[in-house]
Each structure stands twice: as C-alpha cells, then as structure tokens.
Amino acid sequence: MAKVILTHQRRKRIEKGHPWVYKTEIEKIEGDFNPGDIVEVYDHKGKFIGKGYINPISQITVRILTRNRDEAIDRNFFKNRIMTAFEYRQRLGFNGSFRLIYGEADFLPALIVDKFEDVFVIQTLALGMDRFKSVIVDVLREIFEPRGIYERNDAPVRELEGLPLVRGSLYGHVPDKILIEENGLKLYVDVINGQKTGYFFDQKENRLAIKPLVKDAEVLECFCYTGSFALSAARFGAKKVLAFDSSKEAVELARENAALNGLEGICEFHEGNAFDVLRHFHKIGKKFDVVILDPPAFAKNKQALEGAIRGYKEINLRSMKILKPGGFLITSSCSHHVDEDLFWEIIQSAAWDARVNLRVIETRTQAKDHPILAASEETRYLKFFMLQVIK
Numbered sequence: 001m002a003k004v005i006l007t008h009q010r011r012k013r014i015e016k017g018h019p020w021v022y023k024t025e026i027e028k029i030e031g032d033f034n035p036g037d038i039v040e041v042y043d044h045k046g047k048f049i050g051k052g053y054i055n056p057i058s059q060i061t062v063r064i065l066t067r068n069r070d071e072a073i074d075r076n077f078f079k080n081r082i083m084t085a086f087e088y089r090q091r092l093g094f095n096g097s098f099r100l101i102y103g104e105a106d107f108l109p110a111l112i113v114d115k116f117e118d119v120f121v122i123q124t125l126a127l128g129m130d131r132f133k134s135v136i137v138d139v140l141r142e143i144f145e146p147r148g149i150y151e152r153n154d155a156p157v158r159e160l161e162g163l164p165l166v167r168g169s170l171y172g173h174v175p176d177k178i179l180i181e182e183n184g185l186k187l188y189v190d191v192i193n194g195q196k197t198g199y200f201f202d203q204k205e206n207r208l209a210i211k212p213l214v215k216d217a218e219v220l221e222c223f224c225y226t227g228s229f230a231l232s233a234a235r236f237g238a239k240k241v242l243a244f245d246s247s248k249e250a251v252e253l254a255r256e257n258a259a260l261n262g263l264e265g266i267c268e269f270h271e272g273n274a275f276d277v278l279r280h281f282h283k284i285g286k287k288f289d290v291v292i293l294d295p296p297a298f299a300k301n302k303q304a305l306e307g308a309i310r311g312y313k314e315i316n317l318r319s320m321k322i323l324k325p326g327g328f329l330i331t332s333s334c335s336h337h338v339d340e341d342l343f344w345e346i347i348q349s350a351a352w353d354a355r356v357n358l359r360v361i362e363t364r365t366q367a368k369d370h371p372i373l374a375a376s377e378e379t380r381y382l383k384f385f386m387l388q389v390i391k
Contacts, residue, residue, distance in 0.1 A: 001031065001037075001038065001039060001040055001051075002029055002030060002031035002032060002033035002037065002039045002040070002054070003029070003030040003031055003039065003040050003041075003042055004021065004026055004029050004039050004040065004041045004042070004054065004061075004062055005026070005027045005028050005029070005030065005042050005043075005044060006021070006025055006026060006027060006041065006042065006043050006044055006049070007024075007025055007026065007027040007044060008027075008043075008044035008045075010024075010025045013375075014041070014049060014050075014064070015043070015049060016375050017373070017374070017375030017376070018375045018376050019050075019052065019063055019064040019065075019104050019107075019109050019376065020060045020062075020063060020064075020104075020109070020376075021041060021052070021060070021061055021062035021063075021064070022059055022060060022061065023056075023058075023059055023060075023061045026061060026062075027044060033054055035054065035055050035056060035057070035127055035162075036053055036054070036055060036127045036128045036130070036131045037053065037054055037128075038051055038052065038053055038054075038065075038073050038128075039051065039052065039053070039054045039062060040069070041062055041064060048069050049064070049067070050064040050065070050066060050067045051064065051065060051066050051068075051069065051071070051073065052064035052065045052066075052109070052128070053065065053073075053126070053127070053128020053129070053131070054128065055126065055127040055128060055161055055162070057161070057162050058126070058127070058160060058161050058162075059160070060126070063104075063109035063110060063126060063128060063129075064109070065077070065107070065108070065109070066107075075135050075138070075139065078108075078132060078135055078136055078139050079139045079142070079143070081106065081107060081108050082100070082101065082108075082113075082136075082139055082140070082143065083143065084106075085100060085101050085102075085106040085108075086100060086143070088106075088371070089368075089369050092368050092369070094368075094369050096115075096117055096180065096181060097114075097115055097116050097117055097180040097181070097182065097189075097199075097201070098114075098115055098201055098204075098369040099112070099113070099114050099115075099201045099202070099367075099369040099370055100113040100114065100115045100120070100369075101113035102369065102370045102371060102379070103125075103379070104373055104376050104378065104379055105370070105371040105372060105373040105376070105379040106371070108129070109126065109129065110124065110125040110126035110128070110129040111123070111124060111125070111129050111136065112125070112197065113136075113140070114191075114197040114198070114199070114201065115144075116178045116180055116189055116191060116198070116199070117178060117179070117180055118144070118146050118147040118148075119146060119147055119148045119149070119150065119174055119175075119178050119191065120140055120144070120146050120148070120149045120150070121149075121150050121151070121152055121191045121197040121198060122136060122137070122140075122149065122150075122151050122152075122170070123151070123152055123153055123155060123197065124136070124151070124153060125153075125155060125157050125158055125161070126158075126161050126163075127161045127162060127163060130153075130158075130161075130163055133151070133170075137149050137170050137171055141171060146171070146172060147172050147173055147174075148169060148171060148172035148173045148174035148175075149169070149170045149171040149172060149174075150167070150168070150169055150170065150174040150191055150192065151166065151167055151168060151169075151170050152167050152191070152196065152197050152198070153165065153166045153167060154166065154167045155196075167192070174191065174192065176190065176192060177189065177190055177253075178190075178191060178198075180199070182204055182207075182228065183204065183207060183208050183232065183235075184235065185228070185231055185232065185235060185257075185261055186257075186260050186261055187199075187226065187227075187228060187231075187257050187260070188226070188253055188256055188257055188260065189226070190226075190249075190253060193249065194226070194250075194253075195225065195247075195250075195296075199226070199228075200225070200228075201367060201369055201370070202334070202366040202367050202369075202370045202382055203228070203229070203294065203332070203366075203367065203382075203384070204367045204369075205364070205367045205368070206332070206364050206367070206384045207228055207229055207232040208232070209362065209364060209386065210229070210232060210233060210236065210290075210292070210330055210386070211232075211236040213290055213328045213330065213361070213386065214232075214233040214236050214237060214238045214289075214290055215236060215237035215238070216237060216238070216239055217233070217237075217238050217239065217288075217289035217290045217328075218238070218239060218240045218241075218288050218289050218290075219233045219238045219240070219241045219242070219288060219289065219290040219291075219292065220241075220242050220243075220277075220281070220288045220290070220291045220292070220319075220322070221233070221241065221242070221243040221244070221291075221292040221293075221294070222243075222244050222245075222274035222277060222278065222291075222292070222293055222294075222295070222315065222319075223244075223245060223274055223293065223294050223295045223296065224243035224244060224245045224250070224251075224254060224269065224294075225245055225247070225250050225254070225294070226250050226253045226254045226257055227243060227253075227254030227255075227257045227258060227267065227269060228257075229243075229292050229294055229330075230243035230254070230258075230267050230269070230292075231254075231257060231258060231261055231263055231267060233290070233292070234258075234261075234263040234266040234267050235261070235263065238266065238290070239266070240266060240268075241266055241267045241268070242268050242270070243267060243268065243269050243270070244269075244270050244271070244272040244273075244274060244277045245269070245271065245272070246271065246272065246273050246274070247271070248271050251269045251270065251271050254267075254269040255269050274293075274295065274315060275311075275314065275315065275318075278314075278315060278318035278319060278322065279318060281322045282318055282321050282322050286322060287322055287323065287324045287327075288322055288323060288324065288327065289323075289324055289327050289328070290323075290327060290328045290329075290330065291319040291322065291323055291327070291328075291329050291330070291331075292330045292331075293315055293316065293319060293329075293330070293331040293332065294332050295311075295312075295315065295332075295333070295334075296334070297333075297334050297335040297336075298311045298312060298333070298335055298338070299335040299336075299337040299338055300335070300337075301337065302337055304337075305337050305338070308335055308337070308338060309338070309342070309346055312333060312338065312343070312346045313346050313349055313350050313353075316329070316331055316346065316347055316350040317350035317353055317354050319331070320350060320351060320354040320356050320389050321354050323389045323391075325389075325390070325391040326388060326389070326390060326391075327388070327389050328361070328386065328387065328388055328389070329358075329385075329386075329387045329388075329389050330384075330385075330386050330387075331347065331384075331385050331387070332382065332383060332384040332385070333382075333383045334381055334382050334383075335381070336378055336381040338383070339383075340363075340383050343383045343385075344385075347385065347387070351389075354389075355391075356389050356390060356391050357389075357390040357391075358387045358388070358389060358390070359387065359388040359390060360385070360386075360387060361386040361387060361388060362385075362386045363383070363384065363385050363386075364384040364385075364386075365380060365382050365383065365384060366380075366381065366382040370382075
C-alpha cells in the first residue's frame with residue numbers, strides 16, 4: 001500500500017479529524033498506486049494518520065475513510081458504516097424517507113444515499129468511492145431489500161475527479177414518481193428527472209418551524225421547487241400561498257402535490273424567475289404577510305462568490321420591500337462559500353437599503369439527517385433565518 005507523507009508546515013486540520021488531504025499538503029508519495037486505490041497517510045515524522053482513497057488529478061487528493069490502521073476497507077467496512085448511519089437516524093426518529101448517508105459526516109466521504117421509502121438514490125462523487133459503487137449497492141440490497149436503487153451521478157463535481165456524468169437504474173424497479181410523507185404531507189418525488197437526488201430533505205425541520213408565522217397569512221414563496229414549503233404554509237393555516245419556480249416540470253409536480261393534499265384551493269404554483277417575480281410585485285405595490293426564499297446555491301465555487309452576494313442581496317432586499325409592516329421574511333442559503341456571518345452581513349445590508357429594521361426570530365441549519373462533523377466545516381452549509389421586518 002502506497003504511503004502519502006504530509007508536509008510539516010501545514011495546519012493540523014487533518015489530525016484533528018478533517019477527512020480531506022489537499023494536493024498542496026503532500027510532501028511525497030512512497031510506493032506505486034493506481035488512481036482510486038487505498039493509501040496510508042502519515043505526517044512528516046512518520047506517524048500514521050489514516051487510510052483513504054487517492055486521486056492525483058483531484059485537488060482533494062486523498063479522502064480518509066478510517067483512522068484505524070488495521071481496519072480493512074472492504075464490504076464489511078461499508079456494511080458497518082451504513083448500519084451505523086441508519087441506527088443514528090433511527091435513534092433520532094427518522095423513518096420512511098430521509099438522507100441515509102451524508103458523505104464525510106457519516107465517515108463515507110463523497111457518498112450520498114437518500115432513502116425514499118423502498119427506493120434508494122445514490123451519488124458516488126469521487127473516484128475512490130465510485131470504485132466501491134457495486135459493493136454499496138450490494139450492501140443496501142442486503143440490509144433494506146429495496147424495490148430499486150438509482151444513481152444520480154450527473155453532478156458536475158464528478159468531472160473534477162475525471163468521472164463521467166451518468167444516471168440510471170442500478171437495481172430493481174424505480175418508478176417515475178415515488179410517494180413519500182413528510183411532516184404530515186404526502187409528496188410525489190421525481191428521483192429520475194428532479195434536482196439533485198429528487199428532493200431536499202435538509203429543510204424538513206425548517207418547514208415545521210415556520211408554523212407560527214404563516215397562520216392566516218398571505219404568503220409568497222420563490223424557488224418553490226415541488227412545493228414543500230408552500231404546502232407546509234397552507235397546512236399550517238395560511239389563507240393564500242403564491243409560489244414560483246423557474247422549472248416548468250417542478251411547478252407541474254407542485255400542483256400535483258397540492259391536489260394530493262387537498263390544498264389546491266389555497267396554493268397557486270406558477271412558472272417564473274424569482275428576480276422577475278419580486279420586481280413585478282414591488283412595481284405593482286403588492287404586499288405579503290410572509291415571503292419565503294429557498295434558492296439553490298448561488299455560489300458553487302469561490303469564483304462565483306461575488307455574483308452570489310449580489311444575488312442574495314437583491315432577492316432579500318426586494319422581499320423586504322414587498323412585506324407588510326411587521327411581516328416575516330423566511331430566507332435561506334445553501335451555498336457553502338457563503339458562511340453564516342457573510343449571509344447575515346448580506347441580510348443586514350439589504351435591510352439598510354430597504355430602510356427597515358429586523359427582529360431575529362430564529363436561526364437554524366440543516367436537518368439532523370444531514371449531521372455536522374465538528375472537524376469539517378464543509379458539512380455545515382445551510383443557513384436558515386426567520387426574521388420579522390419592522391418598518
């Protein structure tokens with residue numbers, strides 16, 4: 001097994017539990033290896049740190065799987081890791097549909113597994129993990145006896161690993177739409193053509209948290225996707241919900257979800273660009289009691305950060321302007337490169353320009369099936385603020 005020797009001047013981030021070894025942190029590699037192989041990692045003094053898979057073309061050259069030198073990376077390793085992740089979620093009350101594996105936070109870096117009742121969707125986002133894909137499928141079959149397993153390996157991040165973008169069935173039957181239940185709502189999920197794995201479990205607990213703000217309210221939601229926030233607002237007593245998304249397919253599925261829950265008389269779903277929608281309502285002087293913003297990541301890398309800041313500021317500024325005095329802004333960011341401090345700075349800047357004051361009701365993060373690993377700041381990505389806008 002090849003040995004990766006780290007430079008002596010780097011920070012002690014890896015020893016403290018972070019699973020990534022960057023190319024710039026490697027002094028030398030002793031021994032032969034093929035991309036995707038398991039290698040051992042040592043500090044510059046020869047102290048063993050861990051074992052993980054290597055890909056020399058990636059800036060994240062090694063991703064550590066275990067800190068135990070004697071632990072074999074084999075089928076049993078993956079079975080134990082997956083069972084541990086499942087037991088953790090069961091203990092916290094997750095059942096039916098949830099994120100089963102959240103990459104680094106479940107000590108399986110670059111692996112995502114979402115459970116939609118008896119259908120599983122997986123992503124293997126790095127070369128080393130992709131090589132174990134058949135093992136992972138086999139383990140999922142043994143533990144859960146699923147109806148089907150589908151891969152959504154069409155995430156662009158795979159190209160950084162030299163991997164193709166692919167999607168398709170890996171086992172069994174995967175229907176066009178899967179019916180799940182969340183917080184008392186029934187929802188259709190399209191895992192084949194939907195965004196990412198088809199659904200966003202990370203906002204599950206936040207969708208519950210909006211309950212006291214939406215009763216008897218007129219609500220606007222932008223970036224509604226398939227309607228889970230809008231339908232939650234309707235279920236919690238909103239008198240009218242207008243929701244917009246730029247995807248025609250998402251809007252059509254949102255309408256189906258509204259009918260499925262008997263909420264089509266309260267929720268209206270329309271195709272529309274959020275920036276245009278917010279400008280339109282401001283222009284005509286339309287006011288709302290609550291505005292909900294759940295945009296996709298505006299900053300997928302550091303190079304996009306400047307544009308992301310402008311985008312977040314614009315949608316929050318325009319939302320503040322179309323809220324009634326004392327209305328509520330429910331706003332979030334899932335961009336890792338926009339941390340909580342920066343996101344709050346953006347919100348405050350928007351409030352200043354809108355000439356409003358803000359009362360912070362609550363700040364939240366992702367649901368517990370997306371656990372946060374203390375040693376890896378990348379596992380904490382979702383910022384969710386509930387604010388009262390005082391004019």
